[in-house]
Amino acid sequence: MTNTWIILGATSSMARAFARKVASRGDGVLLAGRDSEDLAALAGDCHLRGARMAEAVAFDARDPSGFAILIDRVKAEDGMISAAVFVGSMPDQALIDADPALIDGTVTDSFTGPARFLHLLAPEMERRGGGTVVGVASVAGDRGRIGNYVYGAAKAGFATYLSGLRNRLTRAGGHVVTIKPGFVDTAMTWGLPGLFLVASPEKVADDIARAVAKRKNVIYTPFFWRYIMLIIIHIPEFIFKKMKI
Amino acid sequence: MRWKAAEYSGWGRALWARGEVARPERQRSLDQVFAEGIVPAQGMRRSYGDASLNDKGRMVDMTRLDRMLGFDPGTGILDVEAGARIGTIASAFAPRGWLPAVMPGTGFATVGGCIAQDVHGKNHHVAGSFCQHVVSMELRQADGRTVTLTADATPDLFRATAGGLGQTGVITSARLRLLPCKGDIMMVTERRVEGWDEHLALLDASTATYTVGWIDATARGKGLGRGILEEGETNSGLVPRREKFRKVPFTAPRFALSKPIVRAFNEAYFRRVPHTGRTVVRPIGDFFFPLDKIHDWNKLYGKHGFHQFQCVMPLAAAPALRALLETIANSGLASPLAVLKRMSEGRAGHLSFPMEGYTLAVDFPNRAEARELIKRLEDMTIAAGGRIYFAKDSLARGADVRAMYPEHQDWLRLVTRADPDQRLATDMIRRLKLRSIA
Ligand SMILES: Cc1cc2nc3c(=O)[nH]c(=O)nc-3n(C[C@H](O)[C@H](O)[C@H](O)COP(=O)(O)OP(=O)(O)OC[C@H]3O[C@@H](n4cnc5c(N)ncnc54)[C@H](O)[C@@H]3O)c2cc1C
Secondary structure, X not given: OOEEEEEEOOOOHHHXXXXXXXXXXXXXXXXXXXXXXXXXXXXXXXXXXXXXXXXXXEOOOOOHHHHHHHHHHHHOOOOEEEEEEOOOOOOOHHHHHHOOOHHHHHHHHHHHHHHHHHHHHHHHHHHHOOOEEEEEOOHHHOOOOXXXXXXXXXXXXXXXXXXXXXXXHHOOOOEEEEEEEOOEOOOXXXXXXXXXXXXXXXXXXXXXXXXXXXXXXXXXXXXXXHHHHHXXXXXXXXXXXXXXX | OOOEEEEEEOOOOOOEEEEEEEOOOOHHHHHHHHHOOOOOEEOOOOOOOOOOOOOOOXXXXXXXXXXXXXXXXXXOEEEEEOOOEHHHHHHHHHHHOEEOXXXXXXXXXXXXXXXXXXXXXXXXXXXXXXXXXXXEEEEEOOOOXXXXXXXXXXXXXXXXXXXXOOOOOEEEEEEEEOEEOOOOEEEEEEEEEOOHHHHHHHHHHOOOOEEEEEEOOOOOXXXXXXXXXXXXXXXXXXXOOOOOOEEOOOOOOHHHHOHHHHHHHHHHHHXXXXXXXXXXXXXXXXXXXXXXXXXXXXXXXXXXXXXXXEEEEEHHHHHHHHHHHHHHHHHOOOOOOEEEEEEOOOOOOOOOOOOOEEEEEEEEEOOHHHHHHHHHHHHHHHHOOOEEOOOOOOOOOHHHHHHHOOOHHHHHHHHHHHOOXXXXXXXXXXXXXXXXXX
């Protein structure tokens, strides 16, 4: 059976690596995002790597009026439909502190926008009786920290949403994988100080593909972040609140 | 655009630079980088020396602009962004019957890097150099304009850019004419070669598409020049064994490549091929990029790094090349596996390395004795009418290089026009004074 992936936020380097991976297996890819020129380049690339179909489509998490057209485009594909969500934005916490209105956009990009889209897609996945949703959350969502708690809160919300969606789609034969990447070598982290154990987008894409194949529920990538976060989650709040990590 | 304060080196890890590096992931971010003024480009920094270093300056890392944009099966022309790696193109296209026409010994090299060094492969004797298969390229120039270069319509700028070390501008994409191939595996015939004369004779006589000689640079006397001749043809249908990638996780201590180990390694490498020779099936990657399977193998040389000496000598200077190898063997400083190849005259740029003759490449740990030896090898090369390769060099001096590259003045004239303020100069350009008149 053919498989088609709708990839939200396809211009990010993690999404690019993942799109290439499924493309080289012959899956179809709908590459969704705002930079249509960049998406067209990626579509060409996926096509040449073996994608059955590769097409750039418009998606703006902050403009839900465009979602319906996109859902129709997805429905036009036969076979199984899967979705991978890589959208999200992480403005500097200092910028947010100066302009709290930025919170709305961050939450829309990282949580409510993609959640709304997935909610429109879910009935179609149920109808077809399968497919996978890959949702990229973040280790930042596991515990709020002074450095990026707005982003973290949005990703935590998204992770909780994914958990509920998993509960729902499982009943129809579908599946949801929650991905919690640690530091990944992307444009977002390029040149930031204080990063360690930075993983390549290709490594993360490999982990995601493996998690999809094995129908994992929640994975950390690279895997050791599970243990790092386990420790961080268990630091008592009366200590944690004074820390700066 | 965020700039990263980086400390980085060439592949040899002997020369380092500190400076800011931007790494755009889309054309739009590349435009933002250049909005602040043009800066020189780097690919995967597989050049050994300082070609892609800019100490105290800025550089743009092109490796995330790496998409294959389009392919025409009728003509075999691939449109590809400059940061794409040769090995990626090969593995995507070989199963469909196409290969990059020229592939260097590492699949990690980017299209931009291959153009800027006008690289050669194991088929140089039949296919010529990389840029001879470049149909066109998009070049972002110092004045902010983007121009399309072709060998016919813009011959001057094309010849200054091919092998031009990035001095005419930043290549953003290129159209490459791929070569039809039978499939994604190689039939490789390996033969033991007992000595120098036999090695040259076999290289001269080889009719294979891909030919390379591996030399044990530690063998002396009668064994001088002994090694293994590899001849390869592409094929399809057979399923070779695949091996996993390995990684060198740390910078090795010095003894890792000490003399006895090197000698034992070479001996084993030589002996693994039976007297009678053999024909084996290999995945294309194993044949073209044998060292890529060990990630970061350059760290094996420890924290001081290493140098590669590569020269090409005219056919008639074969005796001088023999003397040069003898000097290397007698020094006892060489590392495993030197490479000997026959070259044709194929070259596309004013500063392209190839000339008809033989090319020899040898690695040395970065030690004072080795640096002195390399200096001597350079002198021997100049005296014999040969030249050394910018992709490998980290020790030569300006005067030496001018003697080896007779078209340097032509190149300089064009580059000065393209980038009058020398905004694209790199450490190599400054070390070799390639941009100054005298
Ligand atoms: C194991 C190994 C084997 C090798 N075998 C061979 C071989 O068989 N034959 C051969 O010819 N070479 C060989 N090389 C050398 C290698 O092919 C070249 O050094 C090549 O240039 C590396 O590409 P790169 O992308 O790493 O470029 P870099 O080393 O990063 O850059 C090389 C030069 O290109 C310029 N440049 C890079 N990208 C651009 C761009 N987009 N626009 C303008 N200028 C740019 C840089 O400024 C620099 O001057 C080998 C190297 C290694 C490590």
